[in-house]
Amino acid sequence: MRDKPLLDWAWVFDHLDDIGGRSLQHLQLALLAVAAGLAISMAVGIIVARRPRVAAVVIGVSGILYTIPSIAAFAALVPITGLSTLTALIPLTAYTQLILIRNIVAGLTGVAPEVLETADAMGYTPRARLLRIELPLAIPLIVAGLRVASVSTIGLVTVAAIIGDNFGGLGVFINDGLRNFFPTAVYVGAVMSVLLAVLVDVAFVLLERVATPWSRLPATVVETGGA
Amino acid sequence: MTSAIAPAPSGATPEGGSGRAATVEFVHVTKHFDSGARWSGTPGALNDLSLKVPAGRICVIVGPSGCGKTTSLKMVNRLIEPTSGQVLLDGVDIESRDVIDLRRSIGYVIQQTGLFPHQTVIENVAAVPRLLGWPAAKRSARSEELLALVGLDPAAYGTRYPAQLSGGERQRVGVARALAADPPIMLMDEPFGAVDPLVRERLQQEFLRLQRDLAKTILFVTHDVDEAIRLGDQVAVLERGGRLAQVGTPEEVLANPASDFVARFVGADRGLKRLSLVRVGQLRLREPATARVGEPATSVRDKVTGAFPYVLVVDDDGRPIGCADPDQLTGDGSVTASGLVPASPVLTPDTTLRDALSMLLTAQALAGVVVDAAGRATGVLTIDEIGDWFRMEAGRLRAGPSGTGMPAVG
Numbered sequence: 188m189r190d191k192p193l194l195d196w197a198w199v200f201d202h203l204d205d206i207g208g209r210s211l212q213h214l215q216l217a218l219l220a221v222a223a224g225l226a227i228s229m230a231v232g233i234i235v236a237r238r239p240r241v242a243a244v245v246i247g248v249s250g251i252l253y254t255i256p257s258i259a260a261f262a263a264l265v266p267i268t269g270l271s272t273l274t275a276l277i278p279l280t281a282y283t284q285l286i287l288i289r290n291i292v293a294g295l296t297g298v299a300p301e302v303l304e305t306a307d308a309m310g311y312t313p314r315a316r317l318l319r320i321e322l323p324l325a326i327p328l329i330v331a332g333l334r335v336a337s338v339s340t341i342g343l344v345t346v347a348a349i350i351g352d353n354f355g356g357l358g359v360f361i362n363d364g365l366r367n368f369f370p371t372a373v374y375v376g377a378v379m380s381v382l383l384a385v386l387v388d389v390a391f392v393l394l395e396r397v398a399t400p401w402s403r404l405p406a407t408v409v410e411t412g413g414a
Numbered sequence: 415m416t417s418a419i420a421p422a423p424s425g426a427t428p429e430g431g432s433g434r435a436a437t438v439e440f441v442h443v444t445k446h447f448d449s450g451a452r453w454s455g456t457p458g459a460l461n462d463l464s465l466k467v468p469a470g471r472i473c474v475i476v477g478p479s480g481c482g483k484t485t486s487l488k489m490v491n492r493l494i495e496p497t498s499g500q501v502l503l504d505g506v507d508i509e510s511r512d513v514i515d516l517r518r519s520i521g522y523v524i525q526q527t528g529l530f531p532h533q534t535v536i537e538n539v540a541a542v543p544r545l546l547g548w549p550a551a552k553r554s555a556r557s558e559e560l561l562a563l564v565g566l567d568p569a570a571y572g573t574r575y576p577a578q579l580s581g582g583e584r585q586r587v588g589v590a591r592a593l594a595a596d597p598p599i600m601l602m603d604e605p606f607g608a609v610d611p612l613v614r615e616r617l618q619q620e621f622l623r624l625q626r627d628l629a630k631t632i633l634f635v636t637h638d639v640d641e642a643i644r645l646g647d648q649v650a651v652l653e654r655g656g657r658l659a660q661v662g663t664p665e666e667v668l669a670n671p672a673s674d675f676v677a678r679f680v681g682a683d684r685g686l687k688r689l690s691l692v693r694v695g696q697l698r699l700r701e702p703a704t705a706r707v708g709e710p711a712t713s714v715r716d717k718v719t720g721a722f723p724y725v726l727v728v729d730d731d732g733r734p735i736g737c738a739d740p741d742q743l744t745g746d747g748s749v750t751a752s753g754l755v756p757a758s759p760v761l762t763p764d765t766t767l768r769d770a771l772s773m774l775l776t777a778q779a780l781a782g783v784v785v786d787a788a789g790r791a792t793g794v795l796t797i798d799e800i801g802d803w804f805r806m807e808a809g810r811l812r813a814g815p816s817g818t819g820m821p822a823v824g
Binding site (some may be wrong): 301302304305306307308309310311312315320323326366399400401402 | 488491493514515516517518520522524526527528529530531532533541542545575591601735
C-alpha cells in the first residue's frame with residue numbers, strides 16, 4: 188500500500204467512461220428511489236395530514252424502517268427479490284419515507300387555518316383546495332424533504348453495491364478499492380457521490396425558487412399611503 | 415370626517431355589479447358546541463337567535479368575545495351547522511342548497527384576510543370566478559375592475575403577492591376578492607380589526623361609500639361598539655350565552671338600551687355616541703346677527719338676539735371674519751375688522767355633533783360658526799342646541815318607537 192500513491196491519476200483518466208457510466212447509474216437509481224418514495228409519501232401524507240393520530244403512527248413506523256441497517260436490508264431482500272434492481276430500490280425507497288412523510292404532513296398542516304377557512308368559505312371543493320391551495324403552499328417543506336431524502340439516498344446507493352456490481356453505482360468503485368487496497372477507486376467513488384449529491388441539492392434549490400416565487404420576496408415592502 | 419351624509423342606496427349599479435341582494439333570516443337558531451355542556455357554558459354557542467336582515471342593508475352583530483357573533487356569521491355559509499333552527503336566504507332554507515354553490519354566492523372577509531400567500535393579488539381576487547369557470551380574460555378584467563373599486567391601482571398592485579402589501583392594502587384585496595363574483599350577501603368578521611385606527615377609519619368610510627353603490631346585504635361582526643354604530647343600518651347586540659339582547663337602529667340601541675347589559679355594553683358615553691350619528695347639517699341652525707365691515711354699528715346692535723349675543727362679522731362674500739360683542743359697537747361708529755373675537759370653531763354641515771361638541775368645549779366657546787362649501791357662514795351652532803336636539807329626539811322616540819329593527823334611512 189505504501190508504494191502506491193494516494194491518487195493514481197492515470198487510472199482515473201483511463202476509467203473516465205466507467206466513472207461516467209457508474210455516476211449515471213448511481214444517479215438513476217437514487218432518483219428512481221426518491222421518485223417512488225415521493226409518490227408513496229404523497230399519497231400517505233395527504234391521507235394522514237388531517238388525522239394527527241394516524242400521522243403520528245405512520246411517522247413512527249417510517250422511523251422504525253429508517254433504523255434498519257442498510258446493509259442488512261439489502262442482504263435480507265436478496266433471497267426474496269433476487270439480484271434485481273428491486274432489491275436495491277425497496278430499501279432506498281423505504282428510507283426516504285420518514286423524512287418525506289414528515290415534511291409533507293408538516294407542509295400540509297402548516298397552511299394557515301384562516302387560509303383554509305376562507306378557501307372553504309369561498310366554495311373550494313376539497314379537491315380544488317388540496318390541489319390549488321394546500322399542495323402549492325406545502326412546496327417549500329416538500330422540497331426541503333426531497334433535498335434531504337435525495338442526498339441521503341445518493342449516499343446509500345453506494346451500500347447497494349453489496350448486492351452486486353450492477354446495482355451499486357459508484358459504490359462498486361468503493362467496494363473494489365477496499366477489496367484491492369486501491370485507494371484511488373475509493374476516493375473516486377466517494378468524491379463523485381458527494382458531487383452528485385451537491386448537484387442534485389442545487390437543482391432542487393433552483394427548482395423551488397422557480398416553483399415558489401412568493402416565498403422569496405424582496406425584503407423591502409413598498410408602503411403606499413399605508414392603507 | 416369629510417364624507418357626505420349618506421343618501422339612500424341608489425339602486426344604480428355602477429362598477430359593482432347587478433346590485434342583487436337577499437334577505438338573511440335566522441329562525442330560532444341554536445348551536446351547542448359540546449353536546450354534554452349547557453349552552454351557557456360554551457363560548458360561541460347561540461341560544462334561540464331570531465334575526466331578520468333586510469336586503470341591501472348592513473347588519474352589525476356586536477357583542478363581547480364568546481357571545482357567538484362569529485358563530486352566527488359562519489352559519490350563513492354553513493361553515494358551522496346549527497344544532498337546531500334555520501337560516502333562510504330570501505326565504506329559502508340554506509340546508510336545501512348545495513353547500514359549494516351557496517358558498518360561491520356569499521362573499522367572506524375576515525380579519526386575518528385569509529389571502530392565498532402563493533397567489534398574486536390579481537389571482538387572489540379572481541379565485542371565485544375561477545372556481546365558477548369564467549374565462550381567463552373575463553377573470554382578469556373583473557379583478558382589475560375590483561381593485562380599482564377598492565382603491566388599489568391594478569397596474570401597481572396586481573402582480574404583487576400578499577406579503578408585499580400593508581395591512582390596510584390586504585384588507586382592500588380581501589374585500590375585492592369577496593366581491594368578485596358579485597355575491598348578493600357579504601359576511602365580514604372584524605375586517606378592519608387588525609389595522610391602525612387611522613387606516614381603520616378610512617377603510618370604514620370607503621366601505622360605506624362602496625355599500626352605497628353596491629347595496630349588498632352585509633352581516634358584519636365586530637366587538638367595537640363605535641364601529642357598529644358607525645357602519646350599521648341595524649345593530650344586533652349579542653350577550654354571552656348567545657342570546658340576542660337587542661336589535662335596532664344604532665339610534666334606538668343607544669337611546670333605549672333594552673337591558674342593563676346593553677346599556678353597559680354600549681357604554682356610559684352612549685349619549686356622546688348618539689351625537690356621532692348626527693351631523694350639523696341635519697339640525698335647524700340659528701341664524702346669527704351678521705354684519706359687514708363698514709356697516710353702521712347702531713343698526714347692527716339691534717339685530718342681536720338672546721341666544722347668541724354676538725354679531726358675526728363677515729366679509730363681502732359672506733365668509734366669517736370674527737365675532738363682535740355688541741356692547742363694544744358703541745355710538746355711531748361703523749363695524750371694523752379689528753378687535754374681533756376669532757370666529758372659532760368653524761363647523762361644516764358634515765361635522766358630527768360629537769365632533770362639534772368636542773370642538774366647542776376645546777375652544778371654550780359657546781357657539782361655532784357653520785360654513786358651507788364656499789366658506790360662507792350659514793348659521794351658528796350652540797351647545798344649547800345640542801341639548802335641544804336630545805330633548806326633541808327623546809320625544810320622537812317616545813312617540814314612535816319602531817321596534818322592528820328596520821333602519822329608518824339607508
